[in-house]
Amino acid sequence: MEAIVFFVCAAAVIIGALGVIAGRNPVHSALFLLLTLVSIAVLYLQQHAALVAAIQIVVYASAIVVLFLFVITLLGVDKEEARDDAHPVQRVAAVVLGVLVLTGILVLVHGNRWVTGSRSARGGLGPAESGNVQTLAKSLFTDFVWAFEMTAVLLVIAVVGSVVLARRSGHRAEVTAAEPAAGERTPA
Amino acid sequence: MPSLLAELTPVASTSSKLGYPLLTFLVFLPAIGAFVAMIVPARRPELTRAVGYVTSMATFGMALFLLTQFDTNPLKPGYQLLEDHSWIGALGVRWTLGVDGISLFMVALSALLFPIALLASAHISKPKSFTIWMLLLESAMIGVFLALDAVVFFIFFEFVLVPMYFLIAGWGHDNRRYAAMKFFLFTMAGSAFLFAGILSVAFMRQHSTHVLTFDVRTLTDWGAAHIHGGTAKVLFLAFAVGFAVKVPLFPLHTWLPDAHTDAPTAGSVVLAGAMLKIGAYGFLRFAIPFFPQAAVDLAPLLLVLAVVGITYGAIVAAMQPNLKRIIAYSSVAHLGFVVLGVFALTNQGISGGLFTMLSHGLTTGALFLLVGMLYDRRHTYELSDFRGIWKAAPVFGGLFVAATFASIGLPGFSGFVGEFLSLLGAFLTSRWYVVVASTGVILAAVYLLWAVQRAFTGEPDDANRATPDIGGREIVTVLPLLGLSLFLGFYPKPVLDRLQPSVEALIHHVEQNSNYKAPTVPTSGPVAAPGTGK
Amino acid sequence: MSARNLLDLAWVIPALPALGAVVLLVFGKRIGERAGWLATALMTLSFVASVIAFFALRSLSPDARSNVSQGFTWIQAGTFRADFRFLVDPLSSTMTLFVTGVGSLIHLYAIGYMHGDARFSRFFAYLNLFAASMLVLVLGSSFLLTFLGWEGVGLCSYLLISFWFERNSAAVAGKKAFITNRVGDFGFMIAMFLIFQKLGTLDYSALGSAAKLPQPAVTAIALLLFLGAMGKSAQLPLHIWLPDAMEGPTPVSALIHAATMVTAGVFLLVRAHVFFDVSNHAGTVVAWVGAITALFAATVALVQNDIKRVLAYSTISQLGYMFLAVGVGAYSAAIFHMVTHAFFKALLFLGAGAVIHGMHDEQDMRRMGGLRKYMPITAGTFIFGWLAIAGIFPFAGFWSKDEILAKAWFSHDYALWVVGVSGALITAFYMTRQVWLVFYGPERWRDDAALVQGIGDAHEGDEALAGAHGGGVPHESPWTMYLPLVALAALSLFGGFIDLPFTNAKLNVLDRWLDLPESHLASSFGLGLLLSTVAVAVGVIGIYLGVRLYRDGLRRDGTDPGVERLGGFAGVLQNAYYLDLGLARLVSGPVTAFARFLSDGVDRAGIDGAVNGIAAGARAGGGTLRRIQTGLVRNYALGIALGTVLLLLYVATRMTF
Amino acid sequence: MIGADITPIAHAPVDWYAVAPEIALFAAAIVIVILRSVVRHDPKVHEASMLIAIGGVAASAVFTGIQWAFVHSNGPYQALSGLVAVDGFAVFVKSVILGATLLALLLSGGYLRREHLESPEYFALMLCSATGMMLMASANDLVTIFLSLEILSIALYVLAAFDRRRLSSQEAGLKYFLLGSFSSAVFLYGIALVYGATGTTNLSGIARFLAKVVLLHDGVLFVGFALLLVGLGFKVAAAPFHMWTPDVYQGAPTPVTAFMAAATKAAAFAALLRIFVGAFRLYEVDWRPAVFGLAVLSLLVGSIAAVVQTDVKRMLAYQSISHAGYVLIGVQAATDKGTSAALFYVCAYAVMATGAFAIVMLVARRGDDRHALTDYRGLASARPVLAGLLTLFLLAQAGVPLTGGFVAKLSVFSAAIDVGQYWLALVGMLAAVIGAFVYLRIVLAMYAPPDDETALADPRIAVDAGTGVALTIAAGAVVFLGVVPGIMLDFAHAATQLLAR
């Protein structure tokens, strides 16, 4: 049973991933991404990470992907783009390197001896049946409380940053003036 | 955390018999002058110049005082007027100054050349920055010769480049940018090896003794005793490359002609007069004492390069159409004699080498000054443009010919004493090198006299007929150099006597720490008592 | 004041002219033409001093006739030490005597000769400086001090030859002289190094111990010294500079290039005779070089037309005789000939100078003739010199040359003697030719037109100085000029008597005075007499031939009968066997080419090229990196990926499988 | 039903004091943001927020000082369940970061006004980024390192793209963003693998684990630290992960460039040192060669690529790559000497780089686009003081004695030679020669006569107070570090000794 679920989801994950990079229309890529994220969520469930799985769905699958789709449509780039690449070499090299990286990783961590670390360094997963919300929360608010607080900075930056960037430039007039001088000046 | 105060308070009391740190003053006086010049407003050039003259003259006076303070007792070969303060504690760098026979006259020479160079460039453009750079350069030059801490030495060694670079790039001639850049990078590349060498020795010692110091004396004793074989050879070569560029030794010499040709007169004077000596000095102060055995083993290599430099430099000089290039290449040849003498590792050789360093500073300095005066009048260095100048400007012609013969090494001028001694000394250890090198004596006459004949003789052409002869100020700049050269040619004793103890000590050191034995000559008493018959 | 105390004052002898030199160099402009008198006065004082020194020395017992004056240490480094002291012994005293003596006369002469020259005072400054250096050379107590003087005279010779440096030929000649001498100095220096290595000092006082040295060392030293001497004394093949040196003013030629400096080489070898005594072969080499030079130069002199060049080559030839003497070990003979030669050759040069002066700077003998009427004193004195050099009894030349030839014979190397004698014959001949062309025969200077053709201008330079010739009738010189002539004429006549070859009669004064180790050659009075007669006969024959050939000067068309007789060979002689030419070709050809290759090929292209090559390499590298930097994000990401892969590959090598 | 066995989570007491400096900075940022939102369009806000920012830096500096005093007396310790290390090392790096931030702030005020970009958010973001760097300096857990890395990076993405009117600025932002997130994804994966291999993300924990256990299967660990090296290599701009550097440095607003060069490097190197010299010390034989390679590549690439550049800002960017190489020399020595050398170098580079970029900023003038070498011709005659200062900073970067640059190089070379890395030292010195060529080209340009006299006159270079102060500080620091480096060297040494393990 477990195996079936795994292989199905794994297939979905990989198909989704390939779809993301193969899709010619960004919208399709986004949807394939959604597929991947959801299947990963399932895989989380399989590994006693119920809460994580839930959040994966809530935050990733919904929020982030929606945001992507929103931007895509906003910018109106939801159209087929030419598959031909101005730099074919890049593509080949990319694939080659990808294969190399993968084989590298797989060879280096040969077979089933991945997990060498000390067990339960920061406490076990807790009771599987009731989900491990509590243990997780405990760890989050004790061991990782500082990291948790650090995320506050991240969010502030995200807010302020996107506000700054999204704001239309206040000096349109001189933009056009400064444009050729400031903008298009290509370094020698 | 140690305070700034702690950094600068003396740790070892200065063993100077004077109550005050004379050497430190000597190093910093010009720098102070430079600072003063900095704050003098640029629209008062005469003030700036005054500052320049006063400071450099004061420094020279101080150097003379140093000469008087120097203890000539032959039984005390060591360093004198020592000063020793902690500087960069974390890296074991200390502010250690001292003077011995080897450095004494290099300091004096530098101190002498700067006022002259400044006087010679009285009409230079942008006098303010010029004076500032010159004075900074003087500080660095004197520091190089007085430093007894390898890193401090290197700091000055490297810092010398900066003012010189700006002097060439700022006041040079047509091709100054290329020349300045070449000069800077060439030397810097060489000093990279030197730096690596210095650090290596210091840390090797630290690993065995767990004490980190760059004190030359300590490193000398330790290095000579504990670094052997291939390591010593490699390190010696590292030092050698660094110094060979400065000397410059064939084939690392090509920066010199360019630098000289495009440098302003003052720059050339200082460059040839004092800066080139740093290389040879470095050999005597670091490379040889640190690795005596390696020096002995690799001496043939250096000797070959020296001999090649002598002959090759002379031949190439003969072919130059540009008077300043000729003199530049003649420097290559002269410094060849220096290195030949130094690596003869005999008393006469090393003394001769040092003496040649001194006299080359005087004679070549004079030549560059004279060529500079010519340039002020004719704005060219091309031999073909000077036809008949001798007749048009007899005083100039006479002085130039005098300087020429001084540079050729005519007996009676200091050049002869130096070259003769270094050749003599080298002859005792490496006869055939000297036989070849002595042809340089012929070649020197060939290229210099040929140049004089091509350049100055004959009936003056229209361009030169009206050339004004040199004036009082210019004569005043040249005469001291030539006069001193003449004096030392007839009475070199004061210099040689002060060199002897240090030279003897160095040779003794080498003999102690290597399989080398200085050659001996039969001692059939130098001279019979006056009056005794044959 | 004892003799030794007097001798300790020997430094005065060179000091006087040195003082003159300094004064004149500094205040020359202000002094003006009085400079000549000052210089001459100092020179004469120096002569007086030498005379005093001579008598002081003579007052000492023969075996103690050597005094090294007090001095100061000149150069000292380690065991090497050279002092600044003067050695007065018979040899040096003799040298000082004739250097100062002849020197003063020539100074006096020069006052008249240089009258009106732009750099009059400068000229006398140089002359005095020369005299000083020459005296240091002879009085030096060690090789090094001699070398000091040696180079000093070289310098003065340079300055005086190119005294009229406006004339290019003069400038070139001066340079050539110095450089050629330098070649000799090379030998001298190496010799000194060897001597120091072997003896531990350069003092003459230590030469005694040279006898113990191994044969190779001694020979090497001897030959190296000889190399030095060859340069100074213009022996083959380093003679090339002397003929050109005639570019200098005539008094210079007389003083430096005839009487004194050029004989310094001989002096040096005599000074260092011990090496030649010990060495087995050095002597032979010296003798043969001298003999060949003597003959060679004499033959070249046969066809010269420049009055001074004839004398120049004759000087070379006479020097050859001196070296021949040294070579066979006849040191005193060499010195003897040196002295007499100084007398008559100076006389001849000054005479020639007088002629040139009188002819308004005409130097080509083909434009002279019959001058005896116009300048009788000059002619008369010149004839004295001619007879002396021809070796006619009882003139000075006879005695000295005869002694040399005799010594050559007794050295049992008869070939030397033959060469010497034939040289003597030729000498007599070309001197006769000169006398006849100048003082007898038709007055060719009157009708230039007749000999325009055929006589190429062998002396453009002179025109520059003199302007076209033809300044009217030749005239006798002022007394300042002919007084020295008379004096020297007298010396040429009686000078020989200072060393008559009658040992038993103790008439060989100089010989005994110098007291040099005589080469132990069996000599018999009878044979000696025979040889002398032969020598005189040879001289007479030479004169006879000369007179016969040049009785009435040149042919009408200006051709030289002698040249005509010689036919094709004349060309060879006129070009001095093409030695000079060949050398010039060599230098201007391959040597220059090689040097150019070094400076352009090796230095510029090779070494500097490599340096700039490194820079270019860096630039190229930068260019490449620049091309990689495409500005495309994906390429950069690719770079990162590449780096990652490389790192993974690396760790793959580290991990344990 | 489930709720029955809920026990309240007693979260650990937070050792605020351990993180006071960061909090001070962040607080300042928050204040600015609030201020911004309450007072809308008041030009005063700009100056005010700048002052607030400086105040925040000052406060943070005070707390850092207190930390130093404490650590100095009581020794280093770990706070917040091992996520944060309070030790001398952190204090040193924090001081450098604060210094660099201060200088960057001083430069920014005038710059923003000149470019009409006044906006408090800028300072807020810069403070946030600085906070991230501070956190990174003291982070003792891969998680905190990752978070702080993201904090500083994301803020910098925005800052790089801050000049909305210059395409180049936005382009810089985009490139930095894409590549940055790419590298941090790699970094994160590396953390994951290390976590799997050691079972913890706490650096001390990792060290302890590796000391205790001999891994028979170290593949995961190795891949892990390889990927960590990629992520950090990217941040310190070490070749071959350097390619973003020239573009971003050139495109970003110049004060931001200075900030990135000075502060980011410091923080990233702090992490690098903590992770490798600290946690992976036992495996130094394995990672040192890798760092060696990075060092050599960075030295050569940085200096050689700069040779052919004609844009000064870009030259300096490339040179920053080779400077990273010098620091890596110190890192790969993997000794205390090496660590303190690296720290000193980072400190010296901070002032040299900021100073140089400050002049570049001034010369660029309105529009921030006059960066070509030709724009510098005649600077010496027009503005001797500025030219002199730039000369000083450039020579310092070239490693000329009596400047901080020399002592910095001296110390890293010492570290290398101390562990027998003669050739690495030699490569470094020769790279310095090439670097010197680059710097001297700029110097020559300044002392060359101008092409047209008006070039520098219009618009004329205006030096505002903030920049003036910044330049003075930087110049003083460069000389101070060169003439009496003892103090800073001892500080670095002590900091290395007081490293929480």
Place this chain on the structure above:
Amino acid sequence: MIALAYPDHITATYYLVLAAILFTIGAVGLLVRKNTLVMFMCIELMLNAANLTFVSFANALNDISGQVIVFFTLVVAAAEVAVGLAIIIAIFRRRQSVSADDVDLLKG
């Protein structure tokens, strides 16, 4: 080695290999696509791969921290998305393009 036969029990290795594959695909995608939005998605893929790895290790080591870290990663991802998309939009405003190949003012 991964048993090619039908496994009775799914070990952590399976998940981890899957994560590795996912990571690689993401990386390759970033390299091959020129649409900045898609490139960004690829980065999300890579982050997810890392997350999956964390969770799997957490499960295998029975250690909670692995799962906690995922939270932080999510926050980071969110922040990145916010800022990243803002930048992309800003650029789009100026160039009307989301192609990464169009932004190459800065090069050389």
